[in-house]
Structures are given as structure tokens and as C-alpha cells.
Amino acid sequence: MKTAITEMFGIEHPIIQGGMHYVGFAEMAAAVSNAGGLGIITGLTQGTPEKLANEIARCKDMTDKPFGVNLTILPTLTPPDYPGLVKAIIEGGVTVVETAGRNPVDLLPPLKDAGIKVIHKCTSVRHSLKAQEIGCDAVSVDGFECGGHPGEDDVPNFILLPRAADELEIPFVSSGGMADGRSLVASLAMGAQGMNMGTRFIATKEAPVHENVKQAILAASELDTRLVMRPLRNTERVLNNAAVERLIQKEKDLGDAITIQDILPEVAGVYPKIMMEGAMDEGAWSCGMVAGLIYDIPTCKELIDRIMLQAEEIIARMQAMARA
């Protein structure tokens, strides 16, 4: 399938694996890219520019295909070494960067000078337009369904995607709640040029996470995620567990007086224990409502091939309907 996104990124299928903390290692990115999609290494998970450079080199050993690096711009007091991470990306010969979080304007000049394509992930039409205005090449439009940070507007993709199509000139992909060929065709129908998936890619053979994480996604239904940290205006969609219930109780008890300090036990530094050790109740971890549509653990190639086949079948069925 050829779309503006496959052309822009030099990939076979219009399917992107969004950056995911403690999931987006070289194994994940290479598996998706080898299957014809765009795999993405998560920059901040690597920690330092040197470690990111090493991860990029490992990914290059595993695939000849294009892959990207995610740079999430967090509101922290001690920011990561973004210039160093950007340097590692450029020197590593990476061709695509997925930015997320805050406005990426400060990162753009060196990336653009190096000829790197930048896709900014954001959760509203106004932020998408801002990304277009500052020179991003594409946008990943992340609806309310998404795993991770859906923003504070709560607009689901059935509204958000056509709204983005009505306003944007640069290409965009859908993100949030995407799982299969139906998601891809629906995204294309609503004006997207491809789709981005997070949670779905965790439940694959190659995802370098503990088996417990994959089984938790399989066991979860669309009713099992919760929104946390809304009082801090840093809303995150996570899979419900004992730590999340504790966190929500604190939010109820403390109301507007709650601070990040109050919930540090549930959110700080929990990802390695969950993703690497499979300690599933250790804290809050991002997961999309799409867990309800995930029933198996295929390889990335099986997953992507299946999505493309299903998408083609649906399009053919629709063409037959339109002609009837």
C-alpha cells in the first residue's frame, strides 16, 4: 500500500510502532521495521546519548530498513540531555524522529538540517496545527482511547481524525485504539495516511518485555484501563492494578491538594520492574483501551501481514458494495 506516509518514511506498509518506555528497544524497532512498518526506539529509556547511540547501532545490526527514535519532551526540573540525544540520532544515521510531549520547536533545527523527517505525536487539532506551523513533516494524532498520555481534551478518534483531516495540510497517522485491518481502513477513511500502534505491538513475540506484561494485555478488556494524574494535568491511561487503585484512592482523598510527591511510589521508576521483571502490581503502566481487541501474541510480521490482508479484503468488500 502506498500513502504519503509510506513515501515519506520509505516503508512498505503505513504502520508505525509508537515509542514506548522500556518497550522500544532495538529488538522491538527492528522487528517492526523488518516486517515493513516503522519501528521506533524510545530515546529516553536508553538514558544517555552514549547508550542511545549503542541502541541505534544494535538496531542497525538487526535491520537494513528505516527505523525511528522517539524523543519525549517531559516537563521535568532536570531535563535529559536532549542536544546529546539529538546528536546521537544524527550521527547514528536515523532517518525519522517521533517527538511527543511538549512543543518540539527547539529540537527541530538540527534534525531538519540533517534531513531527518519529524513526526510529532499530539492529542488535539490545535497542537497538530502548531506542529505543522513549526515545520514538522507529519503528525501522529493520538485520540482519547490511547495508551499513555491522551491529553486533557478527551476527544476520541472518530471526531479527532476527521477534524485533523479538515484542518491539516501535512500528512497524519491515526494513533490510539488501533489494532487490525479494520482500524487501518477506518483511519484511511477519516483522512489519515496510516496508523500508529502502541499497546498492540507489546503483545507480539519480539516485544522485549516480560511474558506477564503480554498476558496482562491479553487478559484485559476494553473496560480495564483507568485515567490517572488528571488532577496534575498529566493524565495517563494505564492498566488497572493494585497500585493504580491505591493511586486513585489518593486522588479521591487529597483532591486538588494532591502533588506528584504523593504518588511517587506508584509512578516513579516502576517501568523496569514491570516490563523487565514482570512485577505487574508494582505501579501504573500505560495501556490502551485497545487491549480489549488483542487476543493473541503473533510475530510482528504475522501481525502486520494480517493487518494488510484484512485491510485489502475490507476495501475490496466496500468497492463491491459501492458498485452494487
Ligand SMILES: Cc1cc2nc3c(=O)[nH]c(=O)nc-3n(C[C@H](O)[C@H](O)[C@H](O)COP(=O)(O)O)c2cc1C
Ligand atoms: C507501555 C507504553 C509506554 C509508552 N511510552 C511512551 C513514551 O515513552 N513516549 C511516547 O511518546 N509515547 C509513549 N506511549 C504511547 C505510544 O507511543 C502510542 O502513542 C500509544 O500507545 C497509542 O495508543 P494505543 O496503545 O491505543 O495503540 C506509550 C504507550 C505504552 C502502551
